[in-house]
Amino acid sequence: EGGIYLVLRIPHVEGDFSAAIALLQKMNVHLHPGSFFGFASGAYFVVSLLTEEGTFAEGVARVRAFFDEA
16 A cells, blocks of 8 residues: 655755644644655755545645745
């Protein structure tokens, strides 16, 4: 039971885990910090591609808005 994932390179943040929690709290977006998958901390998120297309697009738009506000 695997999945299909997309790795997003993000602006460097002070702790990808903290940024993932902030995204969940502020933007209602759930994703995984790249450090969970061995990526350099603070530069990557991992998202599932099994999400319905409209929901996925809205989530990505919220991630972008989150970083645009920072």
